[in-house]
Amino acid sequence: MAGIAKLPRAIQWAALAVLSGGVALALEAAQFPAAFLVGPMLCAILFGVSGATIRMPHGFFVVAQAVVACLIASSLSPEFLPAFLANWPLLVGSVVITLAASSLLGWLISFWKILPGTTAVWGSAPGAASAMVLMAGAFGADQRLVAFMQYYRVVLVTAAAAIIARLWVGDAGDIQTVWFPPIEAVPFAATVFVVIAGPFVGKLLRFASPQFIGTLLVAFALHIGAGVDFQLPEWLLAASYGAVGLTIGLRFNRETISQIRRSLRQVTASILALIAICGLVAFLLAQFAGVDPLTAYLATSPGGMDSVAIIAAAADGVDLSFVMALQMLRFLIVLLMGPSLARLVAKSVRE
Numbered sequence: 579m580a581g582i583a584k585l586p587r588a589i590q591w592a593a594l595a596v597l598s599g600g601v602a603l604a605l606e607a608a609q610f611p612a613a614f615l616v617g618p619m620l621c622a623i624l625f626g627v628s629g630a631t632i633r634m635p636h637g638f639f640v641v642a643q644a645v646v647a648c649l650i651a652s653s654l655s656p657e658f659l660p661a662f663l664a665n666w667p668l669l670v671g672s673v674v675i676t677l678a679a680s681s682l683l684g685w686l687i688s689f690w691k692i693l694p695g696t697t698a699v700w701g702s703a704p705g706a707a708s709a710m711v712l713m714a715g716a717f718g719a720d721q722r723l724v725a726f727m728q729y730y731r732v733v734l735v736t737a738a739a740a741i742i743a744r745l746w747v748g749d750a751g752d753i754q755t756v757w758f759p760p761i762e763a764v765p766f767a768a769t770v771f772v773v774i775a776g777p778f779v780g781k782l783l784r785f786a787s788p789q790f791i792g793t794l795l796v797a798f799a800l801h802i803g804a805g806v807d808f809q810l811p812e813w814l815l816a817a818s819y820g821a822v823g824l825t826i827g828l829r830f831n832r833e834t835i836s837q838i839r840r841s842l843r844q845v846t847a848s849i850l851a852l853i854a855i856c857g858l859v860a861f862l863l864a865q866f867a868g869v870d871p872l873t874a875y876l877a878t879s880p881g882g883m884d885s886v887a888i889i890a891a892a893a894d895g896v897d898l899s900f901v902m903a904l905q906m907l908r909f910l911i912v913l914l915m916g917p918s919l920a921r922l923v924a925k926s927v928r929e
Contacts, residue, residue, distance in 0.1 A: 583629035590625070590632045597621045598820065612740050612889040614819040619733065622827020627835055634825040642821035644773040644793040645814060650887050651772075651797030652808045653898040665867045672859045672878060673908045679855040680704050680880065681919050683848040692841045693723060699919055701727025702848065703912050704856075704880035710912075726834045729826050731849045735881030736889065738853060742875060743893040757812045765809035772797045772808065790883065819888050826885075852880050873897045877904035 582590060602617030610616065625632075684702035687693050693701070700714035701724045714724040772793060780792015800806040838845065860874035869877070876890045883905045890901045 582625065583631055587632050590630050594621060594625050594630070594632070594824070598824065602816075602820065610740060610744050612736070612743075612819065612885075612892045614816040615823045615885060615888045616736060616740050617823070618820045619736065619823030619827040622824045623733065623830045624827075626828045626830040627832060629832060630828065633828050634821060638821045639825045640777050640789040641773055642818040642825070643790040644776050645769075645810065645818035646822065646887055647776060647790055647793035648769055648772055648797045648808050649810055649815065649891055650898065650902050651794055651801045652810065653891065653902075668863065668867050669904060669907065672863060673904070673911055675859055676704055676852075676856055676878060676880060676908060677911060677915065677919075680852055683852060687841075687844060687848060690844070692844050693727075694720065697723050698727075700724045701845075702852070703728075703919075704852070704908060723834075723838060725829060726838050727845055727849075729829050730838075730845065731852070732826055732881045732885055733830075734846075734849050735853060735879050736885045739876060739879050739881065739886065739889050743872060743889055743896075757816075759811050761811070762809050765807045766811075768800065768806050769808040769810060769814075772800065822885065822888070856880050869900065870895065870897060873900055877901040883909065 582593075585593075598618035598621040601621055602614045605613035605617050680702045681699065684699035687698035687702070692698070696714070696719040700710055700719045703710050710724065710728050714720075776793025776796040777789040778792070779796050780788025780790070783792065783795075785791040797808065801808070856878040857875060860871065860878045863869045863874040863878070864871040867874075872893060873890075873896050876886055876893070876896060877900055879886050883902070886905060887898070887902060890896045890898045
C-alpha cells in the first residue's frame with residue numbers, strides 16, 4: 579500500500595473498487611447493517627492514509643446524498659408527528675444534553691490547548707459533518723482540523739452503530755435481495771426528478787447542507803403533501819451507500835493524520851465520551867418515552883445524518899421517521915446555536 583500514490587489513478591480506482599466490493603459483499607453475507615456504506619468507507623480510509631491521490635467526484639456524492647434523502651422521506655408518515663409532539667420536552671431535552679456535552683468537550687479540548695477554541699467547538703458539534711465544516715470556515719476555524727474531527731467521529735459512530743444494530747437485531751434469516759426489480763415508470767421518474775431538483779432547491783434556499791436538506795425537503799413535500807411514491811431499487815441504494823462511504827473515507831489522508839497526530843488520543847477520547855453520553859440519553863428515551871432502544875440509540879447517535887439514516891434503514895424494527903426527526907431537530911438547533919457557542923468558547927479560553 580505504501581507505493582499506491584505512484585500508480586495511475588485508474589488503477590487506484592480499480593483496486594479500491596475491487597477491495598470495497600469484496601468487503602461490502604462479505605459484510606452483506608454476514609448480514610452486517612449498512613454493509614455497502616461501512617465496507618467502502620473502511621477500504622477508502624486505508625487507501626487515503628496510504629497516500630492514494632484519488633477523490634470521489636463531488637457530483638457522485640451529491641447524487642448519493644439525494645438518494646438517501648429520498649429514502650428517508652419515503653419512510654416518513656404523518657403518524658409519527660403526534661407521538662413526537664406528545665414527548666417534545668423530553669426530546670428537546672435530549673438534544674440540549676447532547677449539544678451541551680459536545681460543547682463542554684470542545685471547551686476542554688480548547689482549554690487544554692489541544693486545539694484552538696473555535697476549531698474544537700465546530701469539530702465537536704454533533705451536526706451534519708459537511709455543514710459543520712462549511713460553517714467552521716465562515717467563523718475562522720481551521721477547516722482541515724474540523725473536517726478531520728467531524729469525519730473521524732462519523733467513522734467511529736458509524737462503526738459503533740452498525741455493530742450495535744447487528745448485535746441487537748441478530749440473525750435476520752435468509753433474506754433474498756432483489757437487486758434489479760422491474761422499473762416502475764412513475765415512482766422511478768419521481769425519484770430521478772427529486773434527486774435532480776432537490777440540490778438546486780437547497781442551494782436556492784441557501785441551506786448549510788443543500789444537497790441533503792434540500793432534497794429531503796422536496797421529497798418530503800411530494801411524498802407527504804402530494805402522496806407521491808418513490809422507487810429506490812437495491813442497486814441504486816447500494817451504489818449511493820458506497821459513494822457516501824468512499825467520499826468519507828478518502829477524506830482521510832497523510833496530511834490530516836500528521837496534523838492531528840499529537841492530539842489523536844484526546845480527540846478519540848472526547849468522541850467516545852460523546853458516544854457514551856448519547857447512549858445514556860438513548861437509555862433515558864427508552865425508559866421514559868417508551869421508544870424502542872435501538873431506535874433511541876440511532877436517533878441520538880452523534881454521527882452524520884446520512885450515515886445514521888442508512889444504518890437505521892437497514893436495521894429491522896427501527897422507526898426511521900423518529901430517528902430522522904430527532905436528528906433533524908438536533909441539526910437545526912446546532913445551526914442556530916453553533917456560532918454563538920463557538921464565539922463564547924473562544925472568548926472564555928482567551929480570558
